[in-house]
Amino acid sequence: xxxxxxVLPVRRRREWGLRRLATSLLTRWRKARLRRETRRYIxxxxxxxxxxxxxxxxxxxxxxxxxx
Numbered sequence: 001x002x003x004x005x006x007v008l009p010v011r012r013r014r015e016w017g018l019r020r021l022a023t024s025l026l027t028r029w030r031k032a033r034l035r036r037e038t039r040r041y042i043x044x045x046x047x048x049x050x051x052x053x054x055x056x057x058x059x060x061x062x063x064x065x066x067x068x
Contacts, residue, residue, distance in 0.1 A: 039064050 042050075042060050050060055 039066075 043064050
C-alpha cells in the first residue's frame with residue numbers, strides 16, 4: 001500500500017510563494033499604470049468631452065490631483 005503526501009516539499013511551497021508575490025506586484029503595477037494613463041487622458045479632455053461623460057472640470061481636477 002502506498003501513501004500519498006498532501007504536504008508540498010518546502011522548496012515547492014517557497015516557489016509558489018515567490019510566484020504569488022511576483023504576480024501580486026505585477027498586478028499592482030499594472031493597475032497603477034492604468035490609473036496614471038486614465039488621469040492623463042482626463043487631463044487632456046476639454047469641457048465638452050468632460051460633459052459628455054458627466055464629469056465637471058472641478059471633478060476632473062480633483063481626480064488628477066489624487067495621484068500626487
